[in-house]
Amino acid sequence: MHELEFLLAILVATLRAATPLMLSGFGELITERSGVLNLGVEGMMLVGAVFGFIGAVSTGSLLAGFILAMLAGAALALVFGVLTLSLMANQVATGLALTIFGTGFSALVGVSWVGTPIAGLATAIWPHLSSAPPVLQQLMLLDPVVWVAVLVPFAAHRFIYRSRAGLVLRAVGESHDVAHALGYSVLRIRYLAVMFGGAMSGLAGAYLSLCYTPTWTENMVAGRGWIALALVVFATWKPAWLALGALLFGFVTIAQFQAEGLGIDISPNLLAMLPYLATVVVLVLISRDATRLKLNAPAALGRPFHATA
């Protein structure tokens, strides 16, 4: 029975660790499917985390926090959109700028909120969480945002492959000139995709500050945004693979938890390296086959569009 409890705890912890990767990764997947590479996921997640936290604490409503986080993420993504889509700035450089700015700005905005206590989403829904029996407690930890993340790959698959809007999105990402010639507004679709990606990153950030931790500390996203970016490549831009990758990384992220459970004594610093090393290994494995990567990547990824007619 004890082993079963431990397994359940690992499963729940994996799902919870995978949730922010799934949400922001899916947002970025949609953005990239429209042909735009936004490297600012980390920055948008941080801004989402801090605004979600501030929104929830100051209104007393977690829902308000999540909404504010999504708006903040989308607003930052809009800045990215103006620079790269309307002003045709380099997408790589602008994405980096977004992360640098987001890191500084979130720390600046959140400075007086560090250490403020907040009841996480699971505790808010189940006030008796801490006194519940262990198995029930684990199930209670699976809050609604986790369930949203579980549903995301299915919804994404339907949207991308089975809907008209998804078809248009892919068309814009594969060949913006053709999509433009067909009468679609390339820029408008890309703006929407970029802002959707920002909102999802904001939600993922708020999940960290309102459910996962739940607290606000400077730089708390700790590279998860970059891991999400790597996951999109790993997934070769397919939602199902993204889900698998997120679970895999969720599992690696909680290595510390497993080590403790199994009674292994190893430096937390060394364990903290694992997700990053795993990202590198996975990137290497997936990138070896250059042809496969090229065939699956949106053909217009990273290329600016300037309508001449």
Added chain:
Amino acid sequence: MRISLQARARPARAMVWLSPLLAAVLSVIGVSILFALLGRNPLVALDTLFIAPLQSSEGLAELALKATPLLLCAIGIAIGCRAEVWNIGAEGQFTLGAITGGGAALVLGGGGQWWVLPVVVLAGIAGGMAWAAIPALLKTRFNAHEILTTLMLSYVAIQLLGYLVHGPWKDPEGYSFPQTRQFAPDTLLPLLIEGTRLHVGVLLALLTVPLGSILLGRTMIGFRIRTVGAAPGAARYAGFSRERVVWICLLLSGGLAGLAGIFEVAGPDGQLTPVISPGYGFAAIIVAFLGRLNPFGILFASLLMALIYLGGEGLQVSLQLPIAVTGTVQGMLLFFLLAADVLINYRVRLLPARRVPAGDARHA
């Protein structure tokens, strides 16, 4: 009326250098608004940020000290960017340089031999190069994109430093603080001016400006680097090996970042601690762009960025603003720069409103 961007026949050369100035002016305006929103007098805050640090000799020495790692990292990053090799993991190579150089200082220091300091510095360079060699190998052998690998390795390097100073390298007499022993005096960089923290590394860093410029503009290697970046097809036709350029760019920028790392710990710090950089490796990316990927431009950009670091510390002390103001201002500067850069290739035209022709099919 609507605003339209029209492609220029050729890039406007003047805009290449006017755009950073425009970005700086826009940033000052943006920062002023930010300060007003934070409830501080913008004029006082601007004075603290940009003017006050320059008004004492200590301030100028600290400025040069902070510009040094930015300059070294940014020159390496810029050389890579010229070849479209994106090394954004300078922070990690900086950290590794500090680890290997610092390790050498801990092992070899104390005997007073003349060769110890050069070995320490070389160990720092080697550490940075080794850390950058990993993404180079993964890129050339396995096609793994260097943006993600260099960045991921930065996080690994920072954790490695944390592991060392919390574990095997921890000072047994350090009252359980996570830090190493103080380096022996013979492993520290000699000071240039007594009474300041200015060390000889600053001069060596300055030397990389003309050297970088010569490398890029006057050598075959530089020509290959620029060709691979600007015209990959032509480079392939000319038989320039892209793999070789990737290796050169990453080793060079890794070595320079490693040098910056060992300068930092064998200079002002004098020991290894869990946090040795306030994000120099990342800020150097902004410096490289602001300096137009040109070594002389980067010199000025690194001074400006160092001023923002220094002024940010001043704001923390005198106006109780969080140190995160620094990152916000730096990010803002890069945003405005990227926006202003559109004027290099496009001109802004005001046109009368477009009439939508009848029957224009528009779907969402």
